[in-house]
Amino acid sequence: MQATIEVRSLHKRYGSTVAVDDLSFTVSPGQVTGFVGPNGAGKSTTMRMILGLDAPDRGTALVGGRPYRALRHPLHQVGALLDAAAVHPGRRARDHLLWLAHSHGMPARRVDEVIEQVGLAPAARRRAGGFSLGMRQRLGIAGALLGDPPVLMFDEPVNGLDPEGIRWIRGLLRALAAEGRAVLVSSHLMSELEDTADHLVVIGRGRVVADTSVPELLAAASEDRVVLRTSKRSEAITVLANAGGTVAATGPNTLTVSGLPAERIVALLSEHRLPFSEVSPHRASLEEAYMELTRDAIEFGAGS
Amino acid sequence: MSGFWWLLRAEWTKLRSVRRWTLGLLAAVPLTLALSLLTGGGSGTDLNDHPEELGPIGPAGVPVTDNRNFVHQPMAGDGRITARVLTLTGEEGFSHEWAKTGIMLRESTEPGSRYAAMMVTPGHGVRLQADYTTDLAGSDSTGPRWLRLTRTGDTVTGYESADGVSWNRVGAVDLGDLPPTVEVGLFAASPGRLAVETSVGSSSTGSIPVRIIGTLDNVRVDSTQPQPTAQWQEDDTSKGFVQGPVGENGAANFTEADGVFTVAGSGDIGPYVPDDDVTQLSLIGVNLGLVAMVAIGVLFITSEYRRGMIRTTFAASPRRGRVLVAKATVLGVATFVVGLVASLLAFFVTQPILRSNGFGPPAYPVPSLADGPVLRAVVGAALFLTLVAVLSLGVGAILRRSGGAITAVVAAFIPLLILVGGLPLTAAQWVMRTTPAAGLSVLQTIDVDHDATAEPWSMAPPLAGLGVLAAYTAAALAVAVWLVRRRDA
Numbered sequence: 081m082q083a084t085i086e087v088r089s090l091h092k093r094y095g096s097t098v099a100v101d102d103l104s105f106t107v108s109p110g111q112v113t114g115f116v117g118p119n120g121a122g123k124s125t126t127m128r129m130i131l132g133l134d135a136p137d138r139g140t141a142l143v144g145g146r147p148y149r150a151l152r153h154p155l156h157q158v159g160a161l162l163d164a165a166a167v168h169p170g171r172r173a174r175d176h177l178l179w180l181a182h183s184h185g186m187p188a189r190r191v192d193e194v195i196e197q198v199g200l201a202p203a204a205r206r207r208a209g210g211f212s213l214g215m216r217q218r219l220g221i222a223g224a225l226l227g228d229p230p231v232l233m234f235d236e237p238v239n240g241l242d243p244e245g246i247r248w249i250r251g252l253l254r255a256l257a258a259e260g261r262a263v264l265v266s267s268h269l270m271s272e273l274e275d276t277a278d279h280l281v282v283i284g285r286g287r288v289v290a291d292t293s294v295p296e297l298l299a300a301a302s303e304d305r306v307v308l309r310t311s312k313r314s315e316a317i318t319v320l321a322n323a324g325g326t327v328a329a330t331g332p333n334t335l336t337v338s339g340l341p342a343e344r345i346v347a348l349l350s351e352h353r354l355p356f357s358e359v360s361p362h363r364a365s366l367e368e369a370y371m372e373l374t375r376d377a378i379e380f381g382a383g384s
Numbered sequence: 385m386s387g388f389w390w391l392l393r394a395e396w397t398k399l400r401s402v403r404r405w406t407l408g409l410l411a412a413v414p415l416t417l418a419l420s421l422l423t424g425g426g427s428g429t430d431l432n433d434h435p436e437e438l439g440p441i442g443p444a445g446v447p448v449t450d451n452r453n454f455v456h457q458p459m460a461g462d463g464r465i466t467a468r469v470l471t472l473t474g475e476e477g478f479s480h481e482w483a484k485t486g487i488m489l490r491e492s493t494e495p496g497s498r499y500a501a502m503m504v505t506p507g508h509g510v511r512l513q514a515d516y517t518t519d520l521a522g523s524d525s526t527g528p529r530w531l532r533l534t535r536t537g538d539t540v541t542g543y544e545s546a547d548g549v550s551w552n553r554v555g556a557v558d559l560g561d562l563p564p565t566v567e568v569g570l571f572a573a574s575p576g577r578l579a580v581e582t583s584v585g586s587s588s589t590g591s592i593p594v595r596i597i598g599t600l601d602n603v604r605v606d607s608t609q610p611q612p613t614a615q616w617q618e619d620d621t622s623k624g625f626v627q628g629p630v631g632e633n634g635a636a637n638f639t640e641a642d643g644v645f646t647v648a649g650s651g652d653i654g655p656y657v658p659d660d661d662v663t664q665l666s667l668i669g670v671n672l673g674l675v676a677m678v679a680i681g682v683l684f685i686t687s688e689y690r691r692g693m694i695r696t697t698f699a700a701s702p703r704r705g706r707v708l709v710a711k712a713t714v715l716g717v718a719t720f721v722v723g724l725v726a727s728l729l730a731f732f733v734t735q736p737i738l739r740s741n742g743f744g745p746p747a748y749p750v751p752s753l754a755d756g757p758v759l760r761a762v763v764g765a766a767l768f769l770t771l772v773a774v775l776s777l778g779v780g781a782i783l784r785r786s787g788g789a790i791t792a793v794v795a796a797f798i799p800l801l802i803l804v805g806g807l808p809l810t811a812a813q814w815v816m817r818t819t820p821a822a823g824l825s826v827l828q829t830i831d832v833d834h835d836a837t838a839e840p841w842s843m844a845p846p847l848a849g850l851g852v853l854a855a856y857t858a859a860a861l862a863v864a865v866w867l868v869r870r871r872d873a
Binding site for chain 2: 128131132133134135148149151152154155158160162163165166167168169170171172175176178179180182183184185223
């Protein structure tokens with residue numbers, strides 16, 4: 081089986097609300113694909129449709145080239161963490177994994193292995209009702225890993241984890257991708273995925289607003305912008321605006337200029353004898369790029 | 385197939401791994417027992433102190449019913465009695481289907497003594513009956529019909545004929561040690577008419593005695609030995625009946641004119657049927673035990689919906705119909721085992737209490753699991769609890785909410801059972817025959833007239849009643865399977 085997820089033109093409405101609107105993207109093996117968008121953008125709905133839980137109104141979602149519902153032993157093909165709270169509070173962690181294992185004829189030994197792998201061994205015989213959100217995340221991740229699947233999906237796995245847990249899960253995601261698996265991780269915070277994802281699918285209002293690699297996205301967001309530090313801020317704004325630049329004041333002594341290359345800015349400032357202490361290309365953070373993208377998506381959505 | 389076996393293991397792991405569910409399931413045992421004990425402890429009878437109410441003791445050593453009018457004379461040695469039944473008429477236009485008139489051969493006139501009889505009935509044709517429990521069918525004729533009983537030693541053979549010339553053998557019975565001289569003659573008996581009294585909000589049923597009047601001719605007694613006397617004597621044990629004149633000048637239930645005999649009688653000849661079903665009484669606790677079954681059945685599925693775990697389940701097993709069937713199977717087996725423990729315990733613990741409260745022999749034979757109907761009731765009580773649990777699972781899957789589903793299923797049983805006593809009889813019968821509560825009929829061990837009883841749990845035949853509940857369960861599961869397949873999880 082190929083380790084891929086292919087989503088083609090998915091549509092899903094709930095009543096009058098369009099949750100997912102013509103969504104298409106591909107998750108490739110060997111890398112971590114971040115699935116990013118604000119809350120309510122349609123990430124969880126899309127994941128439920130990939131897992132055959134919700135039926136799309138139109139479009140297809142294929143896992144390894146086949147619809148999920150056609151998979152005979154799905155836990156060996158796709159592992160998923162949808163909702164860490166989806167555990168009966170009266171059931172011991174190990175029993176929760178045990179019924180999952182039994183549903184695929186897996187031995188109890190496999191349960192103990194994944195419990196060890198996610199670091200839940202000391203709590204394995206405790207009832208899940210007493211677990212912190214972080215422990216439940218680990219339990220859910222253990223469930224996803226149980227069938228040793230080539231495709232993995234995690235919906236907001238970082239939620240509720242402490243810094244040590246966040247570091248652990250980043251390492252885990254990287255390691256899973258390095259083993260050649262396709263890994264799809266959703267988050268509503270770009271920063272959570274900044275150092276983890278190789279590829280990003282950004283969605284807003286049920287539509288893909290960017291499907292790109294992380295460096296490309298950063299380059300696109302940083303394009304053409306220069307940060308300028310000067311003590312004569314208002315004069316500099318006048319000069320640069322007259323020359324055709326778009327200038328924004330971003331601090332008491334700083335300006336961000338777009339539409340003018342750095343060399344031209346330096347020339348203009350020198351010509352008008354305006355002092356400046358720094359001219360540098362702007363390096364957008366992934367978060368900024370994301371805010372930009374999703375804001376556009378929301379405006380687009382509101383205007384249509 | 386291994387896939388389904390895995391599913392069963394998965395669902396069994398789920399069921400056993402929530403401690404509260406295990407406790408809830410096991411709670412069916414004390415709940416059932418508690419209500420059975422409460423009912424058993426609060427029930428009593430002094431019927432055994434009033435043997436005259438009970439009826440005579442029959443040849444098998446148990447009480448029997450022996451109410452009839454018997455017009456007889458002795459017959460010495462082997463011989464036969466022949467008569468033609470002309471008409472069979474109920475009083476006031478009512479003929480009970482089991483009213484009977486015909487010829488009879490008895491050990492003696494002592495109530496409860498051994499007998500064989502050939503008879504014509506309005507609803508069941510010609511019959512050969514003997515010793516209160518034997519009943520052999522002859523032709524469908526309702527008269528006129530020739531009947532004959534022939535004694536050869538201890539064996540009595542019954543014949544019938546359309547013309548008195550060619551005879552058909554109906555059957556033969558062995559009456560054990562018959563004395564040299566027996567009593568032979570004509571008899572008539574009729575069960576009473578059902579009376580339903582409806583007062584405000586409640587109804588009771590009873591039986592009004594009715595006479596059947598038979599006319600017979602061509603009465604002949606032939607014996608191989610000289611006859612002691614040819615005088616007809618009346619032995620009338622008709623029950624609860626005001627004796628009145630039959631025919632023109634008679635003051636009794638018997639007249640003879642020009643070879644036509646008129647014999648009237650009421651009551652019945654047959655097994656003694658206790659008014660109370662001791663087995664049913666001891667199993668009545670399932671009415672409370674079912675609450676635990678409803679809770680378990682509903683929670684087994686709704687708890688998954690409540691926490692979103694159903695998505696984990698359906699992601700692991702995308703064939704959702706099979707998941708539900710696996711759940712129903714695991715739940716069914718677990719609840720049947722617990723239900724059987726509850727039922728057996730209620731039966732064995734409550735029986736001695738009932739006995740000490742008067743429900744003992746001879747009026748109430750001690751029920752034994754070796755008796756077919758008793759075993760059916762005890763196993764049926766467990767099956768009833770099983771079906772209630774699986775029905776609850778189906779309703780839980782349909783409604784997806786614990787509170788709503790538990791309320792819906794419990795409401796189908798408890799309030800109805802409380803209200804049903806206050807309903808008019810036809811409404812009560814409707815409830816106990818068409819709602820899931822019909823399943824409680826399986827607790828009966830005594831064959832009663834289901835139309836003629838005010839006892840809610842006896843208004844439908846036992847297995848048919850359980851079948852109604854099974855049909856509801858199957859329908860709920862089918863709807864649930866259909867819904868979970870097409871709904872988003």
